[in-house]
Each structure stands twice: as C-alpha cells, then as structure tokens.
Amino acid sequence: MSTLAHEFKATYAFMERNANLVKRYWTWEIVWLVYSIANSLSVSYIGLGMQQLSGNQFDGRYLVLYLVAGTLVWRYLSIIFYWITDVIGMERWEGTIEYTLMAPIHRITHMAGQTLFAVIYSLFFTGIILIVTVLLFNIDMSNANVGGAALMLIVGSLSFIGVGIMGSILPLLFPERGSQMTHVLIALLLLVSGVYYPVDVLPEILQKLSVLSPATYVIEGARRAFLEGLPTADLWPYIWPTLIMGIFAIPAGLWVFEQAERYAKRTGKLHRSG
C-alpha cells in the first residue's frame, strides 16, 4: 500500500513539475498557442478557398468543417505525442535526466505522470483552438455530437500514448538528434491517417498503412460525431480498433523504453547532453 502511495505521489510529481514549467514558460505557451491557432485557421480557410477556385461547384462550408475537425483532432493527438516523446528530450535539455532516472520509481509511474499531464494540457489547448475556430467560422454546432467526439479523443489518447512512449526512446538512444527524429514518426502518421483528406485518395500501399495508424480511426470517428452528429453508440466501429491498439501499444512502448534505458545505461548515453 505504501509503495502504491509512493507511486501516486511520484505520478503527481511529474504533473506538478510540468504544470510549473508551463507556468514559468508562459510566454512560450502563448507563442505556441498563437502559432497553433494560425496554423489551424490557415488549413481551414482552404475549404473556402477551394469553393471560390472551383466556381462554387461544391459546398465550401462542409470542407471547412471537414478540415476543422481534422486539424483539431490532429492538434490534440500530436500535442500528446510531443509531450510524451519529450519525456527524455526535456530532461536532456535541462540536464536533469540522471536525477530523474535514478529516482526509486517504476517507469510506468514516470510515464503515467507525463501522460496524464499531456492529456489535460492537450484538452485545454485544443479547447481554446476550437472556441476560436467556431467563433471565426461561425460554425453551427447544434447537430454535433460533442460528447462523442470528445470520447473519440480520450480513447485515441491511449494508442498515441503507446506510440509516444516508443518515440521517446529516440532522444534516449540518440542524444544529439533524437528529439528531431520524433518528427519523422508524426509526419508519417499525418500522411497516412486522413487528417486533411479521405484515406481513399492515397495510393494502395499507403491505404494499407493507414489501417495500422490509430489516428485514422480517431479522426474518422471524431469527424463523423462532429460533422454528422453520429450517436455515441454508433462510434463503436471507430472505438474498438483504437482501444485494441492502445492496449497493445502502451505495454509494448514501456517494454521498448526499458530496453532502451538499459542500453543507454550500458553504453553511458544518459550522461551525454546533445
């Protein structure tokens, strides 16, 4: 019981530390928020632009909503991914990696703290972008199943946590360039997951890969709840593949991380700061 209490305290330690860091780096958070809003709006305006370029041949409003849903879900998932992959990167930058990794806690506790914070932060961050987008595009959300879309995001978090943990080994194994390498993973997921277009437009090989990306199901499910108001019960075909991927990805991620940590301790890669 005392061990469990210790692990809970440690989980909270990571959440509190990250909250303190966000507070201290508040100017950067504002810059990042402005960037994210501008980015989401730029993508969404493509919908109105396409309507004009095609001579009003199709409904630009629908395309805007399609892109808004994609960009918001993607923003949410990628923020979670980056917070988790940064579990090592940020400590390398600060020089605290050895202190944290010699603490008497299980790695799952370490990851749980980072993950819980990432989910809360990402929900808050995406919520702000959603409010700005809804106000600017005057989006009617009366038919949207917001609860269903939120459920898809929460379920989708699980699989992205697993992928994020696997990605976090890159800064552990490659002190100099590991953090940058994580961008490759996120770029590949962006390509195959149908964030800004239906996966049907992709070449066959990429369509096969899209089946393996959890983001494909999260984005499609959230989009249908958001755009068509699909009832939560009907979202099950999108929920179960994501759940299964999460159930496998999290333990797999932890196992991979433990192997990488062992390798880093054997080769002395913890000490080097890139």
Add this chain to the structure above:
Amino acid sequence: MAEAVYIHEAYKKFGKSETPFWKRIIKGNGNKNGINRKNGQKTVVVAVDHVSFSVSEGEIFGVLGPNGSGKSTLIRLLATLLLPDGGDIRVFGHDVVRHPMQVQRLINRVSVEASFFKKLSPMENLIYGARLYGMNGADARRRAVEILKRLGLEERAIYKPMEEMSRGMQQKVAIARALLSRPRLLLLDEPTTGLDPRSKHEVQDVIRELRDEHGTTILLTTHDMLEADNLCDRIAIIDSGKIVALDTPLGLKGLISSNEHEPTLEDVFLELTGKELVKEEDRLG
C-alpha cells in the same frame, strides 16, 4: 559495523570496437578486456578497471583522482546510472544490477554539475525531488526551508528561478535536494567544486553533521586535498580506472617520505601516479 558499499572487481568500459562483432566472433581477435588497438590508439576506454573496495556504514570514504580517472563513473555505477561490464557492486547488500530499485531507495547523489529545471525555483525543484522519493508536499516544504537555511540560503532566494542563482548557490540547492530524501548512502561527486571558501566550509560541516548525527555513509570524490584530508576516514587514490592506494589520510602520507616538509596528500598522489590532480587548464577554468 555493517557494510554500506561492497565493490569487487568492478569493470566498466566505453566506446566501440573498431572490428565488427561478427568479425570478432569469427576471428576471435581483441584481448580479454575487449580493448582493440589500431596504430597504437585505444578505441575502447576502460573507465573502471577491476576496482575493489568496501565502505562501512557511517564512514566518510574519499575517492581522489585526476580528471578522467574514473571517479564519476564509479559514482554512476553505484547510483544505478550505469551498468557495469563486470564485477559485483552492492549497496547495503543489494546488487545494483539485479535490484536497482532497492538501491535507489537508499541513496542519493550530488553531481559536479548542478542539474535542475532552471526556470523553476529551488522550492519547486526540491518538492519535485521529494515527491519522487515518496515524501508529501507539506513535509517536504518544511524540511526544504530548514535545510536550505542551514546551508546559508536566504529565504527569498528559495522562491526565485534557479537560473538567477550563482553556481555556488545552485550547488547548495543540489545538496539540499539530496539531503531531503534522508539517504543512507550519499554519493557526492565533487560537491564543493565552484564554491567559495565560506560555502565550502558550510557544506563540509553539513557532511560531518550528517555522518555524526544521522549515521549517513558518504562516498565523496574531490579534487580538494585539504577537504579529503579533513573529512575522510579513508581515501582511495584512483588513476586510469585503477586504485593505486587505499588507506587513512595518515596511512597514505606514511607511504612516502620527505626530508623537506610533512608529506601532503598531493605529494602522495604525485609520487604514486606521477600526475597532478587537476590539470592546469582546468585550474584556470
């Protein structure tokens, strides 16, 4: 007295072999330590070379050596931050490789570089550290203030970002963070490097107090001969990963004779290794 640290034939090497492992398997080249040589150059560096010693509970044990001699590697092996390539390392009977979590619960470490979240305040950093060691926030806060004040930190500095503090002050916070978890074995890797003489004395007083009042075992690496002489019960002199002498400060001084003056630890080191403890360029910073 119980054995706090037991190290037998500890061995650690770094670097890559020039020859791919499949060629080594086929040809069986390379010596038993895995050191390959090409044009006389080592491609593998042996940081800790079959080191053996033990430290009793409540002892202050010093490790002296020049830069690159393997002192910090030894500390990292004990701190479970590195895995040894050979030998047996135990802390209070727990094997550092097989039972790292049990070891981690009993130790803490202060490294030569104060490693902190620099935008966070000392209090925020200390609370984070304390929670990792199972302390609750209120206790940690109270104790953190006590320890930081004991180390001579002003109360207003406790809540300012670490990046606004001098290196000496940051090092004191690092020591406070280690003390907060009440470790049974404290690993101090050059803890007073960069501190002014007064701060050095304050830290040295705390080290003595820890041992005398709490029975904490301390393993200390240092470049400061006087510090080692004053603080340590026994000292190991390490050079190129090997222990070249191990005794009490008095015993070490007795190893050499000098007609001109009483031998110092530095004289002993020069005699045994033919090297200066700190390279001139390091001394100049």
